[in-house]
């Protein structure tokens with residue numbers, strides 16, 4: 001008999017209680033992007049602190065090192081503290097640290113939600129509500145898992161540390177500094193053996209996965225200025241070398257419809273595809289038709305995805321760089337017709353980076369490319385390139401004990417081995433934790449690909465909420481078996 | 485002795501009174517673009533009606549045929565009426581009809597005004613205030629001119645009709661229909677002999693001009709759609725044929741840094757430049773250095789104007805078509821860095837048209853060009869071209885008696901012959917009046933090129949305000965001499 005059988009049974013038995021607690025948490029409008037709701041973010045942190053303490057944990061609300069957030073109007077508002085929680089400090093046990101966030105994306109019924117976003121509403125086993133899956137549901141699962149161990153008088157198999165923030169959806173201000181400070185000898189993160197983050201999603205709707213790679217990124221602005229004021233195209237058209245003409249020319253040189261990146265040197269350091277990697281895509285549970293529907297291309301025409309096979313499409317998202325043109329600041333962007341010659345326009349674009357690309361080297365290539373192309377235009381305008389921020393891709397090893405422990409927990413709880421997946425986007429905290437502590441970070445998603453994090457109608461499947469609590473407990477159980 | 489000597493003297497004597505009346509008019513915030521200020525637009529029309537009646541004129545507030553303005557939220561607000569005024573109806577006299585508008589552009593101190601925009605403020609002989617030069621100052625000059633004739637017991641040399649609207653700065657809704665209706669036999673505009681509009685500006689700061697040509701325009705939207713939702717470039721980059729990539733490629737094919745228009749067929753009907761026309765540019769008072777400063781290119785580098793001679797630059801603005809890229813709707817346009825793959829983007833651009841270009845034929849060329857270029861991309865995306873609105877260029881004859889009368893009035897009042905100029909922008913009402921009545925339209929600017937209509941710190945020079953009243957009276961005097 002599975003030694004966690006009682007644990008699983010207890011969780012099934014308490015299902016309704018977990019739903020009600022999630023309802024309470026979702027009702028707290030902890031939107032970090034809404035300055036006038038900052039108190040709600042703090043309330044959400046305190047709500048979680050109270051629960052942690054009630055379950056026997058120790059909690060410190062750690063002051064954000066950046067202290068305040070600068071508003072556009074020059075005023076400041078306080079940044080929320082970072083919750084540092086811990087259960088147990090037995091030096092004979094391993095220590096697992098979980099990262100989570102308690103703030104959520106903005107949400108308004110008028111955005112197109114079918115239900116009130118801050119009222120958890122169940123429809124067909126789906127728990128709709130802002131934060132249900134990103135990241136309140138997963139983050140709180142750790143507490144309910146601890147509670148179950150407590151109630152069943154089972155010893156926690158490892159020491160648990162929790163680092164939960166309230167600004168993730170608005171740039172995680174202060175987290176980088178906090179992680180670095182707390183990783184110093186003797187500090188909160190110093191003795192952590194393994195990190196675990198449940199803040200991403202499965203590749204599909206049903207099959208669980210572990211995520212071992214993330215793309216990095218390099219964000220750019222290319223600006224052109226032709227005059228000191230916006231000009232009316234009727235009165236002044238023909239007078240100046242228009243900034244938009246130059247900018248559009250420059251932006252048009254960066255990439256092609258098929259995704260080819262034209263910037264010389266960018267592809268140089270992309271890690272070659274091995275046969276083993278090629279094979280690894282074959283078994284992954286990924287349905288191109290479902291995916292086409294998810295990205296919204298089925299309804300407006302045929303053959304709209306950029307690749308026709310599972311492998312090519314996943315490789316395009318996970319292990320090859322991409323370049324996207326995002327938009328233009330300073331140009332006319334409203335509906336309707338305005339006849340302006342904008343004086344100064346800034347094109348925004350970014351590359352997603354993969355191993356072994358270096359953001360600095362990419363920035364150098366992009367800058368050279370744009371300068372060369374601008375020289376070809378023979379324009380007298382002022383032009384500049386600004387590299388915003390860059391991050392290297394992140395790649396972990398699926399052979400690491402942290403991953404094998406999680407894989408075996410997933411298999412026990414869900415009855416199937418997880419897919420080993422990468423993701424196209426970046427999760428900066430994973431890199432920060434790994435860089436600061438040199439310890440392995442596991443990404444253990446517990447929600448499905450259609451959970452709609454950041455969108456209208458975000459949801460967490462009731463069955464996935466229950467399984468999450470189980471899998472976290474089982475994962476700790478497996479981690480405890482790791483020797484060395 | 486000049487037969488209008490007393491008239492001029494009287495006007496000089498009353499200068500301060502005119503300034504105070506303009507102050508009263510500027511204080512009425514008749515901003516047509518501000519729906520909650522619609523009553524102020526109506527108040528401004530009533531203020532003008534009262535003055536017209538006080539000076540012996542007859543006035544009808546003609547109901548706008550479009551009646552209401554549709555708001556984005558589905559509600560409606562009333563459109564202001566159109567003021568139809570008249571002084572005299574002697575069948576033995578010529579009838580001159582003046583068009584003007586009493587609404588103004590939006591203005592806020594925080595936009596960068598140095599003085600309160602709705603408090604007329606005099607600095608160094610400049611009367612700063614929204615509407616001072618566009619178009620309250622010029623439009624009201626007609627009344628003060630009539631007043632002077634009255635007070636001096638001089639008979640008005642012609643019948644005067646006034647058609648003054650309150651929505652010019654917001655699209656002149658209903659004016660086209662009104663002009664057409666009122667041009668029918670027996671209606672208000674039916675017996676007008678000459679039209680006069682003072683709603684544009686001199687080419688320079690000091691030398692008056694008459695304007696005999698305006699460019700037309702053709703406005704376009706080219707759209708590309710790649711999916712039914714915006715996508716995160718990290719998670720989804722590599723999945724779809726991005727709409728922005730296609731759109732930027734398409735927009736980049738339209739024009740070159742030096743202004744060349746790449747759309748085949750567009751230059752075909754441009755009227756050839758005659759020797760006579762070439763010569764006509766030589767005598768025009770136009771200073772390239774001043775102009776460079778006006779458009780704001782001197783401060784950010786050298787040789788920023790597109791042409792180095794007066795003639796080339798004026799021809800580029802007046803008699804050759806230009807193509808300007810205005811911006812993109814649907815793409816990221818805010819400050820900062822957002823990693824979005826926009827699902828649907830619409831590029832906006834327009835051409836300024838010259839004789840003998842036909843907007844319909846231009847639309848056909850542009851549409852064919854974009855379809856051809858899109859085919860080259862091999863993109864599976866949805867693409868469309870929408871021709872917004874088009875207007876032919878307008879060209880009058882400087883030999884028309886309406887122009888020679890005005891030229892001689894200008895010479896008498898300012899002591900110099902006016903330059904005969906064209907303009908790059910369009911003034912739709914000029915075309916509407918001419919098309920509906922087949923009578924000549926004169927553009928008689930009375931403000932200087934640096935009056936900053938539509939910008940911060942709009943002003944009307946005190947001396948130009950005074951001269952305007954004089955020149956309008958003298959113009960009517962000259963018109964009365966026209967035989968046949």
Ligand SMILES: [Zn+2]
Nearest residue numbers: 101134135199
């Ligand atoms: Zn999250």
Ligand SMILES: [Zn+2]
Nearest residue numbers: 134169453454
């Ligand atoms: Zn999120």
Ligand SMILES: [Zn+2]
Nearest residue numbers: 585618619683
């Ligand atoms: Zn105007």
Ligand SMILES: [Zn+2]
Nearest residue numbers: 618653937938
């Ligand atoms: Zn205007």
